[in-house]
Amino acid sequence: MRWWRGSVAAALVVVAVAAVSGSVWAVVAGGGLVIPASMTARACDLPTRPGHVPAGQGLAGPAVTALRGGAAAHGFAVDGGLLSVEPPPPGAVPRVPHMLAECEALAAIGSNGGALDLAAKEWGLAIGYAMVTVSPGLPADSSSWQSYGQAMPRPASYRNRLAWVVVFRTQLTASCPAAAVTTPPATPAPPPGPPASTGYGYEVFLIDAATGGDALIYDQTQPVSCGGTGVVPAGVAVPVEETSVPWTLDRRNPDRFSAVLTADVPPCDFHDAVAGVIPGTALVRVLAYGPVAARCGPPRPVTVDLEAASVTQNLPPVLVHAPAGLYPPGTGNTTPGQSSGPATGTLITLGILDSGQTITMHVGDVLAPPGLFPGQDPSTAQPARSSDPAVLGSLDIPERGPYAEFRAWQPGQATLTTPGQTWLVHVTVLARP
Secondary structure (H helix, E strand, O other): OOOOOOOHHHHOOEEEEEEEOOEEEEEEOOOOEEEEOOOOOEOOOOOOOOOOOOOOOOOOOHHHHHOOOOEOOOOEEEHHHOEEEEOOOOOOOOOOOHHHHHHHHHOEEOOOOOEHHHHHHHHOEEEEEEEEEEOOOOOEOOHHHHHOOOOOOOOOOOOOEEEEEEEEEOOOOOOOOOOOOOOOOOOOOOOOOOOOOOOOOEEEEEEEOOOOOOOEEEEOOEEOOOOOOOEEOOEEEOOEEEEEEOEEEEEEOOOOOEEEEEEEEOOOOEEOOEEEEOOOOOEEOEEEEEOOOOOOOOOEEEEEEEEOOOOOEOOOOOEEEOOOEEOOOOOOOOOOOOOOOOEOOOEEEOOHHHOOOEEEEEOOOEEEOOOOOOOOOOOOOOOOEEOOOOOEEEOOOOOOOOOOOEEEOOOEEEEEEOOOOOOEEEEEEEOOO
């Protein structure tokens, strides 16, 4: 978990405070911003466990009886001892509290890119602390880190270490072919020793019980998806932790669709360069991603572009700052008395075959021309251009590559063209009735 010095609220002038549904919100002068009265980083709000899970679909096996919130009631082994969990000796007590350990797990992205809190909501979880040993030399899955364009840190070693153990159920997912295949798909060869899958589907989240760091994911041996033969062998991964970080509003752009924020991000984390107002709310959350419980120095300021909830909306007049701290992706999003911003019109999507047409639209409507054309290289393709941006102008959305949306700002005429292509459309903008 990350901790920030001071509070965002301390840097702003509070002009009114109201309590809504048990949460305190501070209305801040200048720029239209609402933030929770306390912005210090915190653990998460633990979600409600699933009430009824259909028979045979919930978390099962020895983890359920061994891990009941405290010290492990009994030991158990997974995959023939590749993972070993034993009750702690008398007097071995974690420094990391139960709630923080569970929140760390729920804010983590597992080895297959799935959010662990979503697995908990569907199948439940088991948590407790124990002496844990993980066999060294297991294959390490770095796909979650690669999906963010990052290198995975070296997996930590667990050898008779006091650790919090949080067990989820997971299932391998794959796009299986509609028709039967005659050649069985290739499967990784299992390491010597592990038995066939027990069917529990354990994905085990581990953190050091004294520091909350050295997080590790252990994935149990599982059958190959899509009816294939063999198993996917056990492996480990370093989880990615999601954190909601503090931000301040620098400016709103003239298009009223976008703004610029400054967010405070730990130096060992990476972050979203673009954030959006969460649809149906006025909530703005800037996420950072990195190792669990990283302690790597004071946060650094980074620039984040903000956009409205949709291309046919403006930013709401009041922005609501999401609470800072660990972020389980399944967290609910509510902003009492606030909306995600007024609608400006409708979205009109154009295709390649619309070239040469004349499109009539109204002020506030948005045109979305085709981004890529057959045979184009995405890395060199350029977005469409308007002959008169004052009439039909591109929305200020960075890092969209060849894709762009154009909003009608005032009555008039304009032509959209695409560099290097013969595609064009003529546009007539009318006043909104």
